[in-house]
Amino acid sequence: MSKEISIGLLGSGTVGTGVVRVLKENADDIAKKVGGRIAIKKILVRDISKKREYLEDIQLTDNADDILNDPEIDIVVELLGGQHPAREYMLKAMENGKHVVTANKDVVAQFGHDLFDMAEAKGVDFKFEASVGGGIPIITPLKECLTGNRISEIMGIVNGTTNYMLTKMTEDGSDYASILKEAQAMGYAEANPAADVEGWDAARKAVILASIGFNTRINLEQVSVEGITHIEPADINYANELGYVIKLLAVAKDYGEKGVNVRVHPVFLPSSHPLAAVKDVFNAIFLRGNAIGDAMFYGRGAGSLPTASAVVADIIGEARNIVSDVHSVIGCTCYNSRAFCPIEETESSYYVRLHVDDEPGVLGSIATAFGESGVSLKSVIQTRKVGVHAEIVAVTHVVQHRNLQKAADVLQGLKVVDSIRSIIRVEEN
Ligand SMILES: NC(=O)c1ccc[n+]([C@@H]2O[C@H](COP(=O)([O-])OP(=O)(O)OC[C@H]3O[C@@H](n4cnc5c(N)ncnc54)[C@H](OP(=O)(O)O)[C@@H]3O)[C@@H](O)[C@H]2O)c1
Numbered sequence: 001m002s003k004e005i006s007i008g009l010l011g012s013g014t015v016g017t018g019v020v021r022v023l024k025e026n027a028d029d030i031a032k033k034v035g036g037r038i039a040i041k042k043i044l045v046r047d048i049s050k051k052r053e054y055l056e057d058i059q060l061t062d063n064a065d066d067i068l069n070d071p072e073i074d075i076v077v078e079l080l081g082g083q084h085p086a087r088e089y090m091l092k093a094m095e096n097g098k099h100v101v102t103a104n105k106d107v108v109a110q111f112g113h114d115l116f117d118m119a120e121a122k123g124v125d126f127k128f129e130a131s132v133g134g135g136i137p138i139i140t141p142l143k144e145c146l147t148g149n150r151i152s153e154i155m156g157i158v159n160g161t162t163n164y165m166l167t168k169m170t171e172d173g174s175d176y177a178s179i180l181k182e183a184q185a186m187g188y189a190e191a192n193p194a195a196d197v198e199g200w201d202a203a204r205k206a207v208i209l210a211s212i213g214f215n216t217r218i219n220l221e222q223v224s225v226e227g228i229t230h231i232e233p234a235d236i237n238y239a240n241e242l243g244y245v246i247k248l249l250a251v252a253k254d255y256g257e258k259g260v261n262v263r264v265h266p267v268f269l270p271s272s273h274p275l276a277a278v279k280d281v282f283n284a285i286f287l288r289g290n291a292i293g294d295a296m297f298y299g300r301g302a303g304s305l306p307t308a309s310a311v312v313a314d315i316i317g318e319a320r321n322i323v324s325d326v327h328s329v330i331g332c333t334c335y336n337s338r339a340f341c342p343i344e345e346t347e348s349s350y351y352v353r354l355h356v357d358d359e360p361g362v363l364g365s366i367a368t369a370f371g372e373s374g375v376s377l378k379s380v381i382q383t384r385k386v387g388v389h390a391e392i393v394a395v396t397h398v399v400q401h402r403n404l405q406k407a408a409d410v411l412q413g414l415k416v417v418d419s420i421r422s423i424i425r426v427e428e429n
Pocket residue numbers: 010011012013014015016044045046047048050062078079080081082085103104105106130131134301302303304307
């Protein structure tokens with residue numbers, strides 16, 4: 001076991017510190033698994049004067065070139081976050097012949113192709129297991145264990161903040177604003193929560209999952225993104241009454257000749273669906289393959305040690321390659337060029353909640369508006385008064401999104417309709 005593999009970390013915050021801990025605490029086992037020891041040679045941070053637990057015996061630097069240009073470093077592990085300079089540092093590391101491991105979904109979703117191109121040109125490896133689902137293994141399973149399948153559908157709860165918030169709204173009956181404050185106080189939501197609550201964090205992960213699952217390059221700009229900011233306690237209650245729970249899902253579906261569609265939005269999920277049981281900050285990815293059938297991957301989608309688990313697995317995989325003097329045979333897997341199915345052509349059943357004038361004949365005009373737009377209704381319930389208005393909830397049969405939008409436009413124009421409070425897709429088992 002004479003070989004030593006040198007790594008350099010870019011960043012030692014939440015994940016970086018976890019990576020150092022796992023590599024140190026499991027060092028003897030890891031060395032046996034690899035056939036050589038993994039040594040952390042240097043770590044890049046912004047502030048080298050800051051006191052840091054677990055890092056006392058490791059050289060810190062605030063100059064990225066100390067790592068990127070160090071000929072002794074075999075693997076660069078990028079854990080800075082954000083797009084820049086993370087992207088440029090990874091490209092430079094590859095240019096200098098180093099393998100790269102990252103947890104950075106922002107860079108992988110937006111610039112994955114640049115990084116794969118550079119990795120191929122330089123004969124190095126690029127790994128990013130931790131970029132989706134934190135500690136949950138999903139990139140390697142998709143690329144390796146499930147590669148014999150044709151994947152038709154991926155649905156993921158891939159954002160812990162919003163899953164925590166929706167769980168609390170469901171269990172405590174609280175409204176969005178107060179749960180957001182609670183999530184911020186507990187450190188589950190950032191001071192600026194936009195990326196989480198507006199669905200963009202999930203969208204980046206959806207891009208990565210769909211690109212690998214469908215073997216075709218998906219761009220973030222193609223993805224329809226809707227967050228949870230408009231979900232009201234009334235929606236949570238109706239979901240519950242009708243036998244569903246509301247979850248924010250990253251959805252990637254194969255529509256055959258129409259292409260593939262990727263989107264993020266809240267969904268009414270049947271309470272019996274495996275994803276409905278995924279609560280709090282937990283994440284899960286549910287997928288359907290033509291050989292395996294349904295499968296679900298569940299676990300902690302964030303956190304220092306869970307995320308480090310995935311990063312360290314990538315480091316170990318690469319270290320094994322170095323010891324055996326081989327490099328990964330699986331690079332970019334986007335060998336297809338699938339069309340993107342526009343959101344208007346996707347189909348779903350929908351829940352629509354309206355506030356309308358409380359007078360005779362209103363239900364009839366609403367049913368006509370739906371019918372004339374090509375939307376057939378499965379059920380309509382008028383349950384309560386909200387101020388001077390009546391609240392109506394309609395659940396549609398499976399219809400094209402385009403028709404549902406048409407119906408919403410017509411309804412919005414009706415004199416008897418005060419407001420459309422919510423439109424949420426309904427997923428059936
Ligand atoms: N946190 C999670 O649970 C989680 C889960 C999955 C994936 N990820 C991904 O993992 C990556 C790291 O996340 P994190 O939560 O560990 O971030 P973090 O706690 O903010 O840590 C970032 C680290 O990078 C350093 N840094 C940032 N910009 C720098 C720059 N321009 N030059 C030098 N050093 C710089 C910081 O230095 P200082 O220490 O001096 O400030 C810090 O050590 C991100 O891509 C994130 O999306 C995180």
